[in-house]
Amino acid sequence: MKSLVTLFILMATVGSAFAQSSFKPGAGLNFTNISGTLDDANGQMGWQAGASVELGNKFYVEPGIFYMTRNVESTSINDGVSSLSDAKFRGFRIPLSIGYNILGNTDSSFGFRVFGGGSAFILSSVSDGYAISDFNNPEWGVFAGVGADISIIFIDLSYQWSLTNVQKNIPGIDLGRTNGVFLTAGFRF
Template sequence: MKKIALLLLLFVAFQASAQEFHFIPKIGLNFANMTNSGGSMKPGLNIGASGEVMMTNNFAIEPGIFYSMQGTKGKESGVSVKFKNDYLNIPVLFKGYVYEGFNLFAGPQLGFKVSSKLKGSESGTSVSTDALSDCFKTFDFALVIGAGYQSPMGVMFSLNYNIGLTNTIDKDNLAAAIRNVGVPGISASDLDGKSRNGVLQFNIGWRF
């Protein structure tokens, strides 16, 4: 992960020396879910920064690095469960300015899990564990698609959806962890071993 981050910074530095470059710190709201989980979207935050390299007047490449709170949550018959997976995401976006400050963008994203936590509660009894380091895979790959607006004053707004393309869970390890901690309302048979991340993001930033 350190090597990838270093290569990203070198790429930005090289491009900035030859092209128009903008630094864009961002913060935003996530609505995250996991396929095949039976859950609903879990709110969270994402925060980080990107570097916009203007290749032409209307086309840019925008690599970035973000801390992103993801996972899913669910509630049924008085039982609530929440999976909290945090990632360090590195998107590389290809952005086209289609009309004044309005833009469309898309590109690949590398994700590296930095923490996992499972919370469950039923009838006043709650269980929380962070012993899930082996239950969710450490690497995630996604496709980012979105649109945004860049104001002349520097403020930017964006809306995008990150489509997970890789399986995120290790079925055997996750089932064993659920049995060991006794999370109410969940059994190993509830999992089919395949789940992908999906994250809707609203972001605001400032383009320097």
């Protein structure tokens, strides 16, 4: 009997969490910087598109998945001749955030939120002659951010710190870790 009561309470809790949820498809831009020792590598603007689900009301949990690109521009000088190359990293960013609605809640027409959490970036392709096996996969990170909700529109701004170096071991290159700003906008349903 106790197990049936426990199961009922668990189902009611999970059901109420899903009853107070928002599906959030969105797209946006990311601006990545590189912390390595390579002086001539700079992060460039990329983009992301995907969706998340906000579960909860005042406090919430928000898992998501976004396809994204991250771009790095590097300049090398050999025998006085400089060459420019761009590396494009494509993959899936899987964030899991915990947040709090400071103003409003999941059902409000207007809201202001703070959130933070962790993410994994799973590399699916890289350009410029490198192999996926040259890079750490997945690449782990932590982030913090703010968000605003106006009717069915949301805007999120977050900053992420990488916990993993970008590459495993490429002779002569130390890209280090990435840090980045993510700006995402979309709709709440």
